[in-house]
Amino acid sequence: MPEVDRAAASRAAIAARRARAAVKDAVRSGERTAIDVAESAWQSTDAPEAGLRVPELLGSLRGLGPARVADVLDQLQISPVKRLGGLGHRQRTRLSAWLRAREGVAGRGRLVVLAGPTAVGKGTVSTFIRENHPDVLLSISATTRPPRPGEIDGVHYFFVDDAGFDTMIERHELLEWATVHNASRYGTPRPPVEAALASGRSVLLEIDLQGARQVREAMPDAVLVFLLPPSWEELVRRLVGRGTESPEEQSRRLETARVELAAQDEFDELVVNDDVRRAAQEVVDLLTVPSDGARPSGRAGSAR
Numbered sequence: 001m002p003e004v005d006r007a008a009a010s011r012a013a014i015a016a017r018r019a020r021a022a023v024k025d026a027v028r029s030g031e032r033t034a035i036d037v038a039e040s041a042w043q044s045t046d047a048p049e050a051g052l053r054v055p056e057l058l059g060s061l062r063g064l065g066p067a068r069v070a071d072v073l074d075q076l077q078i079s080p081v082k083r084l085g086g087l088g089h090r091q092r093t094r095l096s097a098w099l100r101a102r103e104g105v106a107g108r109g110r111l112v113v114l115a116g117p118t119a120v121g122k123g124t125v126s127t128f129i130r131e132n133h134p135d136v137l138l139s140i141s142a143t144t145r146p147p148r149p150g151e152i153d154g155v156h157y158f159f160v161d162d163a164g165f166d167t168m169i170e171r172h173e174l175l176e177w178a179t180v181h182n183a184s185r186y187g188t189p190r191p192p193v194e195a196a197l198a199s200g201r202s203v204l205l206e207i208d209l210q211g212a213r214q215v216r217e218a219m220p221d222a223v224l225v226f227l228l229p230p231s232w233e234e235l236v237r238r239l240v241g242r243g244t245e246s247p248e249e250q251s252r253r254l255e256t257a258r259v260e261l262a263a264q265d266e267f268d269e270l271v272v273n274d275d276v277r278r279a280a281q282e283v284v285d286l287l288t289v290p291s292d293g294a295r296p297s298g299r300a301g302s303a304r
Contacts, residue, residue, distance in 0.1 A: 019048035020056070027060040034061060035099045041084035042092060042220055050085025054078050054095070061102070072098065089268060092221055109202040111193065111219055112287050115212040116227030117257035119239035121273045125227065126206040128280040136287055137196050137203045142168065142177075145184035158189060176207060176214035188215070202287040209263055223286055226267035230274040 026032040034057055041049035058069045073080055076094045078087065087095065096108075116122050130138050142158040144165050153159045160168070165185050168174050177187030188205055196203050205215065205222075215222050229235035235257060239250055264270060269286055273279040 016048060016051060020052050023049055023052060024056060024060045027057065028062075033099075033103055034058075035096065035103060038084055038092075038096060038099060042087075045085045047085075050083065052084050053080070054082050054084060054087070055080050057084065089220060089223075096221070109197040109200050110287055111197060111203050111205070111215075111222040112283065113205045113207060113212045113215050113222050113224045114227060114283060115207060115209050115224070115267070116273075117229070117235065117260040118253045119235055119242065119257070120227050120229050121238070121276065121279075122206050122227055124276055125273060125280050125283060126204065128276050129204060129284060132280070133284050135201075136284060137201055139188055139193055139203055139205045141186050142174070142189050143184055143186045175205075175218045176211040178208070178210055190218075204283070204287060209260055213266070223269060224267040225269045225271055225283060225286060226264045227279065228261075228264065228270055228272045230272060 023032070023037055027034055027037060037049045037052070037057060040047050041052065044050065055069050055073065058064055058072055059066070064072070070080070076091065076098060078091050078095065082091070100108075114122055114126065126138060129136055140154065140156070140158060142160055142165065144160060144162050147153065147157070147159050151157065151159075162185075165177075165187070168187065168189070169177065173190050174187040175190045175193060177185060179185050188207065188211070193203050193205075205211075207215070212224050216224060229238070236254060239245070239253060239257075245253065271279050271282045
């Protein structure tokens, strides 16, 4: 490495250490909360908070000596060498719940994304949840297509024109969006979701695989749930039984379903839709935030 590069790298390292030290001092003095530091780290991997090791953050809290910090790390199943920005989804969930419980802060709601192959019954499960669990907020999508008979703006969709949708994209007001069938665009508005989560209410998004991946990028704490059919034969029966597609379209959708099923390992939880009521309850269980940040027990938590 050239001398000038080494000098620049040395200065950058010193600046990063000072920035992390300032973060720890702010927590010790009460100027910042540990929760604020953790969430800043998870919002940007370039932030100085992201480079802070978890024991350093915990050690900045009053009353936590080295032995107690080690106990907490063991309880949360987090390695002492882990930095905040390098924590996995479940580790973030556990740490956030622990910090909130310690600081007496009302927990944020949980964002659950429901996706799966075509004809698996995502809409049926979501409808059951909407009708039987009014405490759960089902996100309303924005779309550029015209309203259909009986559809109400703000209830079924947020109907916007192309210019309005472009503005939402430019202002980063969509968690995810896509063009469907090379025609209308659909997306999930960010502000209503964030407001609900901040108030402690859990939110369910029913979207496709590409949308789920975009949400994971935008909100790493989201829980991604993959809805599975009981069997491939049952998925074929459901698709053919709908009678809404031509044989050619059915063949295309089944090929797409094979590709979508291969993506299930990208998801945090798997739920088998062999019974709508049971599958819906498993999704609702995942929407419930336990006080210790642990996963609820049951098939959804152990399906993998």
